[in-house]
Amino acid sequence: MNRVIFHIDVNSAYLSWTAVEQLKSGSSLDIRSIPAIIGGDRASRHGVVLAKSVPAKKYGIVTGEPVANALKKCPYLHMEPPDHKMYHRYSQALMEFLTTYSREIEQVSVDECYMDFTEAAKRYSSPVEGALELKNEVKRRFGFTVNVGISSNKLLAKMASDFEKPDKVHTLFPQEIQVKMWPLPVRDLYMAGKSSTETLKKLEIYTIGELANTDPAILELHLKSHGRRLWEFANGIGDDQVVSEPPEAKGIGNSVTLPKDAETEEEAEAVLEQLAQSVSRRLKKAGQKAGMLSVEIKYYTFESVSHQRQLAKPTYDARDIYQEAVSLFLELWNHQPIRLLGIRSSKLSEEGEPEQLSIFDIQVEPEEKRRKKQQLREAMEQLKGKYGKEVVRKGTGSLPKQGVDKA
Numbered sequence: 001m002n003r004v005i006f007h008i009d010v011n012s013a014y015l016s017w018t019a020v021e022q023l024k025s026g027s028s029l030d031i032r033s034i035p036a037i038i039g040g041d042r043a044s045r046h047g048v049v050l051a052k053s054v055p056a057k058k059y060g061i062v063t064g065e066p067v068a069n070a071l072k073k074c075p076y077l078h079m080e081p082p083d084h085k086m087y088h089r090y091s092q093a094l095m096e097f098l099t100t101y102s103r104e105i106e107q108v109s110v111d112e113c114y115m116d117f118t119e120a121a122k123r124y125s126s127p128v129e130g131a132l133e134l135k136n137e138v139k140r141r142f143g144f145t146v147n148v149g150i151s152s153n154k155l156l157a158k159m160a161s162d163f164e165k166p167d168k169v170h171t172l173f174p175q176e177i178q179v180k181m182w183p184l185p186v187r188d189l190y191m192a193g194k195s196s197t198e199t200l201k202k203l204e205i206y207t208i209g210e211l212a213n214t215d216p217a218i219l220e221l222h223l224k225s226h227g228r229r230l231w232e233f234a235n236g237i238g239d240d241q242v243v244s245e246p247p248e249a250k251g252i253g254n255s256v257t258l259p260k261d262a263e264t265e266e267e268a269e270a271v272l273e274q275l276a277q278s279v280s281r282r283l284k285k286a287g288q289k290a291g292m293l294s295v296e297i298k299y300y301t302f303e304s305v306s307h308q309r310q311l312a313k314p315t316y317d318a319r320d321i322y323q324e325a326v327s328l329f330l331e332l333w334n335h336q337p338i339r340l341l342g343i344r345s346s347k348l349s350e351e352g353e354p355e356q357l358s359i360f361d362i363q364v365e366p367e368e369k370r371r372k373k374q375q376l377r378e379a380m381e382q383l384k385g386k387y388g389k390e391v392v393r394k395g396t397g398s399l400p401k402q403g404v405d406k407a
Contacts, residue, residue, distance in 0.1 A: 150173075182209030255296060277322075289348065289349050298338070309324065
C-alpha cells in the first residue's frame with residue numbers, strides 16, 4: 001500500500017484558541033467573526049500581527065506585519081494579547097487526540113503536525129473519508145477547526161493543506177501536481193520566500209510550473225543550494241518519512257530568540273556556533289553522543305521550519321555539530337529575516353557505547369610505507385646473517401663496535 005501522509009494545521013491557531021477560551025468563559029462575542037488579530041498593543045501601536053481572523057484578512061492584513069500597519073488598514077480592528085501558556089494547553093490536547101488515529105505523528109510547530117495515516121487508512125473507504133472524520137471530530141470536541149492536506153509525502157501534504165481555508169480537506173498526490181500546483185504563483189511554493197521569489201521573477205519564472213521546468217543548474221547559479229531545493233519542491237520531490245519520537249528520545253537541544261532579526265549568513269552562523277557549543281556541553285555533561293541533528297528556523301513572519309540529518313557517526317564535538325548545523329541551515333534558509341534559531345540533537349547513545357566503523361574510519365597504510373618497512377626487515381635479516389642476531393640490538397639496528405686498523 002502506498003504511503004498516506006496527512007498535514008494537519010490549525011486554522012489561525014492563536015486567534016481560534018483565544019476565541020474558544022473566551023466563549024468557554026461566557027463571552028458572547030466570537031472574535032473569529034470580526035476583524036481581529038492576536039499581538040501587539042493598541043496604545044503603543046507596537047508589535048506584529050501573530051494571527052488574524054478571516055474578516056481581518058479581507059482588509060489585506062497579513063501575519064507578521066507591524067500592528068501599526070494593520071490599524072491603518074482597519075482602524076476599528078479588535079486586538080488581543082498573546083497567551084502562550086494557553087496555546088500550549090490546546091496544542092497538547094490536540095496532539096493527544098490525534099494519537100487515537102495514529103501514533104506516527106511529527107509535530108513541527110505548536111499548531112501543525114504530520115501524521116503517517118497509512119495503517120489507519122485501511123479502516124476507511126478512502127484517505128479523504130478518514131481526514132473528514134478527523135477534521136469534524138476536532139471541531140466537535142474542541143470548538144476550533146483544522147485543515148488537512150493529504151498526499152504520499154510531507155511536502156505535497158503541506159501544500160495541499162494550504163489550498164483553501166478554513167475547515168477544509170484537500171489532496172495533492174503526485175499525479176495531481178500539474179493540475180493543482182503548477183498553475184499557482186511561485187510565492188505559494190513551500191520555502192519560496194520574498195527574496196527567492198524576487199530572484200525568480202528576474203529570471204521570468206512566475207509560476208510553480210515554470211520553476212519545475214527550469215534547468216536546476218540555472219537555479220543553483222542564482223540561488224545556490226536553495227535553488228535546487230525549490231526545483232525539487234516544484235516537482236513534488238519531498239521526504240515521506242514521518243519522524244515520531246517518544247518524549248524520552250527527543251534528545252538535547254537549544255534555541256534562541258534573537259534580539260534583532262538575522263538577515264545575513266554571517267549573522268546566522270555566529271548564532272549557530274554559540275548554539276553548537278551549548279549543545280556540545282550539555283551532551284558531554286549527560287555522557288551522550290548525538291546520532292542525528294536538526295536545525296530550526298523561525299522567520300520574522302513566525303513561520304517555523306526545520307531540517308534534520310543522520311550523522312555519519314555519533315558525536316558531541318562542538319566543531320562537528322557546528323559544521324553539520326551550518327550545512328543544514330544553508331539547505332533550509334529561504335533568505336528571509338530570522339527571528340529564532342535552534343539546534344537539536346537526537347538518536348542519542350551512551351558516550352562509551354561501541355561504534356560501528358565506516359570504511360573511512362579504517363586507516364589503510366600507504367603502499368610506499370609498507371615497501372620501506374619490508375626493505376628495513378630485509379636489511380635487518382642480512383645484518384643478522386653477517387654479524388649474528390645477538391649483536392644486532394632489537395629495535396635499533398645498531399652494530400657492534402669494530403676494531404679500526406691503523407696504518
